[in-house]
Structure formats: C-alpha cells, structure tokens
Amino acid sequence: MDETDVIVIGGGTGGYSTALRAAALGLEVVLAERDLIGGTCLHRGCIPSKAMLHAAELVDGIAEARERWGVKASLDAVDWPALTATRDDIVDRNHRGVAGALSRAGVRVVPGSAALTGPRSVRVTPAAAAQGAPVEWTARRGIVVATGSRPRTLPGLTPDGRHIVTSDDALFAPGLPVSVLVLGGGAIGVEYASLHRSMGARVTLVEAADRLLPLEDADVSRQLTRGLKRRGIEVLTGARLEAAVPYENGVRATVLTPRGTAQTLDVERLLMAVGRTPVTDGLDLAAAGLTTDERGFLAPADWSRLQTSVPGIHVVGDLLPPPSLGLAHASFAEGLLVAETLAGRTPRPVDYDAVPRVTYSSPQTASVGLSEAAARSRAGDDAVVVNTMPLTAVAKGMVHGQGGMVKVVAERTAASGAAEPSSATAAPGPTPTPAGRVLGVHLVGPHVSEMIAESQLIVGWDAEPADVAQHIHPHPTLSEAVGETYLTLAGRGLHQH
Structure with missing residues (x-):
C-alpha cells in the first residue's frame, strides 16, 4: 500500500483542477482516471461541440453575407472529414496541454478504475x-x-451511434443527417438543434416543459424560441415522445403535442439530450461509509468545503446535486476550493448564484444570478425592479440584425419607482431614483457568451446600477446596451425612454 497526500478519482475538469491546485500548494497528488484526462468536457462535450458550433457560425455567415449584405457568396459543400479533423486537432492539443500541465506539476496520473x-x-x-x-x-x-456524469437515456431507446444518439456521441456519428429530432430543450439540446440547422438539416426540437431553457428567465426562453423559429427550427414545448421505431434509414417518432394530438416524424437521426446522470458505478462508496441520494448524487454534508459525511472525502463536479450547476467552469472553482481546503487554507465557498450560464446556440444566451421570477419569489414582488433593452436599440445590434436583449433584475430601493418594464416586449421607462443591488443579468443575442463576464463581477460583488453607470462602455458595441440598461436603472437614462 502506497501513501500520498491527496487521491483524486476522475480526471475531468473538477478532478484535474483539484490535482493541479493541490500540487501547486505543495501536496503530493495521485490522480486516477479510467478513460481520458479532460473528461467529457474536453473529449465529448464543451470543447468539440463549441468547435463545431464555430464552424456552424461560419456557415451561417455565408448565408447572411449573401442574403443581407449583397456579398454574392455561396456554400459549395461541407467537407465533413476536414471539419472533424480540425475539431479533433483542437481537442488533441488541449488534451496534450492538460496532460503536460499535470506532469509539470508533479501529479502522478494512474490509468485505471x-x-x-x-x-x-x-x-x-x-x-x-x-x-x-x-x-x-x-x-x-x-x-x-x-467521476462526472453520463447522458441520461429514455426507456426503450437504445443508442446505436448512427440513427439514435446521445449528446456524448452525436458529434461523432457518421456524416451530416438530413433531418434530426432533438429531445430536450435544455442548453445541450438547444445547441445541437442550432448546430444541425446551420449545417442544413431539418430540425425539430421537443421539450417536455412549457418552454425552452426552463431553468432560465422566462424572457430568455421567449427570445431564444423566437430566434430559433426564425431560423426554421420547429419548436414543440409541452410535448413528449410517445414512441420511436428505428428502421434502416432512420427513426419514425410519434410526439404528443400539448393539444393531445399525435405528430409523426420520420427523421434520419434522433438525438437524446434529456439530461445527465452521475457516474458512481464501481466506486464502492459503501466501503467508505457513503451513499448517494435518490437521484444518484453524492451530496456534501458541508457545502462550504464540499466535504461528504465522511471527514476527508470531498466531492466536485457533476456528482454534486443542485445548487451546483454541472458546468465545467463551476467544476474548476470547486476543484480550487477543495484543493485549498486540503492544504489547510480557508477558501471562500463557491457562490453558485454568481456562476454564469451560457447556451452557445444561435442566438446565444448568457445569464448570471437570479431570474425575475426567482428574485420576486425570494424578495417579494414589490422588492424587485426590472429593466429590459433590446439589442437592436443600439447601432451594433442593428448591424448584427439578430435581435436579442439585455435584462437586468435589481433590488428596489425605497423610492426607485412604482412601475417598471418586466419583459422584453414592454416599453422601458426611466427609473426616477437608482435601483439597489443587481440580482440577475440575462442576455440573448450574438456573442453574448463573451459579454457575460462583466455581469458576473457585478452580481458577484453585489454592485448597484449606479456603480456600473459611472463606467463608460465603448461605442458602437453590443456591450453599450448593457451600459444603457444600467444608466436607466441608475436614474440617468440617456437613449432609453
């Protein structure tokens, strides 16, 4: 039996970030991984999917150039092997980078279960x-x-890697399908629906809840749905799959709509994106005195240190139940927290309300903090003030021509006005006196994934609109719509009326 300071089981984003930070703090670390360092995010999720979505954005750009800007360009074909080779090269370089970082840090990587x-x-x-x-x-x-998570599947649907696929193997299925049925309107399902539509497929997106991205602000869902439909994606919410029968060239699916009618779809590919489930098989948690909850999560007894009920055993990443978000960047923060705890430090707990959430579809969505409904539920209707501004209200938004919005949810101060716009379709009006602490920020539109970092700081630092309004946003940019929204909430409205 060998000894070490820290043993990390699983080399995904949460595991390898823990190992790197612990090693940097002088601890001896062993990292056990039975698959590939980098985990789902690097090899089957975040990185390859965003590489493909970038290619999809380029394809969309050709159509926009021709149809909107008079640039007589055309798409001859998509060279699928060349496209996937570029994707795989990006993944490989990242994989080698992470493996090299672990080696340089002195982390001992042990392949195995x-x-x-x-x-x-x-x-x-x-x-x-x-x-x-x-x-x-x-x-x-x-x-x-x-140890992360794996895609959840539906009873009676067996993935075959070609006609019935999960989000883990959708990117690696052969060729481009002519038609796709995507089950699940969360971030993963929306991204895959967007990707396949950009590549020319006929896409139907089915979500059992009454709206897409059901955990996000309702205005985000409305704006996103409008944008996807404008691109020709059929969106069915409040709907569920009744049956799916594979045949030689595809799948015949029956979907029950909210009106109770059955809709039959013949598609080349059915893609399941109905969530993920924690992976604990083979861990023998009972040998250490641990059990999972009814959903399979390994819940911490101490969230401030992410320590389980057994002292000295910590958990990070997708094994954590809510309020953890199952996001790679949250896993990085969790890994840092646990590593510093094991090194004897007292790091600040992860503030899950201040973790950004992004959907990399077209249009993109990006949010941080509370939705309007959650803010009103926590504080009461009279304690919340909201301001919404369309991106097309600024010149750069008109240039992009994709619509979108900025929505800020803040605390109402004693005299910050009796009424305010509460949706993207309401006519915004100036707030007489400054609103209080910013509770949530919600963006929809082009490139908003690159705009959310500012809002993360605003929410995380409990800033108020007046704090933000004194800083100047560049013109012309999409970000100035964010600045204008805060100016109005600070009682200094300029262009917004």
Whole structure:
C-alpha cells in the first residue's frame, strides 16, 4: 500500500483542477482516471461541440453575407472529414496541454478504475491486465471524488451511434443527417438543434416543459424560441415522445403535442439530450461509509468545503446535486476550493448564484444570478425592479440584425419607482431614483457568451446600477446596451425612454 497526500478519482475538469491546485500548494497528488484526462468536457462535450458550433457560425455567415449584405457568396459543400479533423486537432492539443500541465506539476496520473476501500484508501485497477496488478493507496490529507456524469437515456431507446444518439456521441456519428429530432430543450439540446440547422438539416426540437431553457428567465426562453423559429427550427414545448421505431434509414417518432394530438416524424437521426446522470458505478462508496441520494448524487454534508459525511472525502463536479450547476467552469472553482481546503487554507465557498450560464446556440444566451421570477419569489414582488433593452436599440445590434436583449433584475430601493418594464416586449421607462443591488443579468443575442463576464463581477460583488453607470462602455458595441440598461436603472437614462 502506497501513501500520498491527496487521491483524486476522475480526471475531468473538477478532478484535474483539484490535482493541479493541490500540487501547486505543495501536496503530493495521485490522480486516477479510467478513460481520458479532460473528461467529457474536453473529449465529448464543451470543447468539440463549441468547435463545431464555430464552424456552424461560419456557415451561417455565408448565408447572411449573401442574403443581407449583397456579398454574392455561396456554400459549395461541407467537407465533413476536414471539419472533424480540425475539431479533433483542437481537442488533441488541449488534451496534450492538460496532460503536460499535470506532469509539470508533479501529479502522478494512474490509468485505471478506482474504488474506495475505506475512508482514506483507494484501490486502482489498471485498465488492462498487462499493465500490472491493482495498487492500493492511502491518503494522508483526503480523497476527492470527481467521476462526472453520463447522458441520461429514455426507456426503450437504445443508442446505436448512427440513427439514435446521445449528446456524448452525436458529434461523432457518421456524416451530416438530413433531418434530426432533438429531445430536450435544455442548453445541450438547444445547441445541437442550432448546430444541425446551420449545417442544413431539418430540425425539430421537443421539450417536455412549457418552454425552452426552463431553468432560465422566462424572457430568455421567449427570445431564444423566437430566434430559433426564425431560423426554421420547429419548436414543440409541452410535448413528449410517445414512441420511436428505428428502421434502416432512420427513426419514425410519434410526439404528443400539448393539444393531445399525435405528430409523426420520420427523421434520419434522433438525438437524446434529456439530461445527465452521475457516474458512481464501481466506486464502492459503501466501503467508505457513503451513499448517494435518490437521484444518484453524492451530496456534501458541508457545502462550504464540499466535504461528504465522511471527514476527508470531498466531492466536485457533476456528482454534486443542485445548487451546483454541472458546468465545467463551476467544476474548476470547486476543484480550487477543495484543493485549498486540503492544504489547510480557508477558501471562500463557491457562490453558485454568481456562476454564469451560457447556451452557445444561435442566438446565444448568457445569464448570471437570479431570474425575475426567482428574485420576486425570494424578495417579494414589490422588492424587485426590472429593466429590459433590446439589442437592436443600439447601432451594433442593428448591424448584427439578430435581435436579442439585455435584462437586468435589481433590488428596489425605497423610492426607485412604482412601475417598471418586466419583459422584453414592454416599453422601458426611466427609473426616477437608482435601483439597489443587481440580482440577475440575462442576455440573448450574438456573442453574448463573451459579454457575460462583466455581469458576473457585478452580481458577484453585489454592485448597484449606479456603480456600473459611472463606467463608460465603448461605442458602437453590443456591450453599450448593457451600459444603457444600467444608466436607466441608475436614474440617468440617456437613449432609453
């Protein structure tokens, strides 16, 4: 039995960030990973999907150039092997970068499947028998469980990698389908619907809830739905899959609409994006005295340190239940928190309200903080003030021509006005006196994923509109719509009436 300071189980974003930070703080770290360092995000999710969405944006740009700007361009074809080769090169370079960083930091990476054998011990079985016998390690400081998640599937639907696929293997299915049925209107489903539409597929997007992105602000859902429909995507909300029968060239699916009518769709590909489920198989949590909750999550007993009910065993990433968000950048923060805790420091707990949420579709959405409904639920209707501004109200928004909005939710001060716009379609009016602390910011439109960082700081630092309004946003940019929104909430409205 070998000893080390910290054992990390799982080399995804949460696991490898824990390992890197712990090593930087002088701890000896062993990282066990049974697949590839980087996990789902790097190899099957965030990075390859955003690479493909960038290619999709280029395809859309050709159509916009021709149809809107008089640039007589045309798309001859999409060279699928060349496109995927570029995607794979980006993934490979990132993979080598992470592996190199771990090596330079002195982290010992052990390929194989890890199982707990006690509250401070782990057995790692090599991936192949030829690599040797299992090795057991004990941790002087603690164990970090970061085994991630896998796509949830629906009963009766067996992924085949070609006609029925999950979000993990959709990018690697052969060729471009002519038609796609996407099940699930969360961020992943919306992104894949957007991607396939850009590539020329006929797309139907089905969501069981009454709106897309049901966890986001209702105005975000409305703006996004409008934008997707404008692009020719059929959006069915409040709908569910009744049946799906594979055949030689595709899938025949029956969808029950909110009106109770059955709609039959013949599609080349059915893509399941109905959420993800935690991965704990093979961990033998019981050997350390741990159990998962009814949903399969490994909940911490102490959220401030992400420590489980067993002292010295911590959890990060997709194994965490809400309020954790199952987002890679949240996993990085969780990894830093746990590593610093194991090193004897007292880091600030993760503020999940201040973690940005982005959907990389066309149009994009980006949010941080509370939705209008959540803010009113927490504070009361009379304690909240809202201002919404369309992106097309500024010149750069007109240049892009994709619509969109900026919506800011803030606390109402004693004299900050009796009425305010509460939706993207309402006519905004100036607030007589400054609003209070900013509770949430919601953006829809082109490139808003690159605009949300400012709002993250505003929400995270409990800033007020008057704090933001004194800073000058560049003109002409999309970001000046954000600045104008704060000017109005600060009682200094300029162009917004």
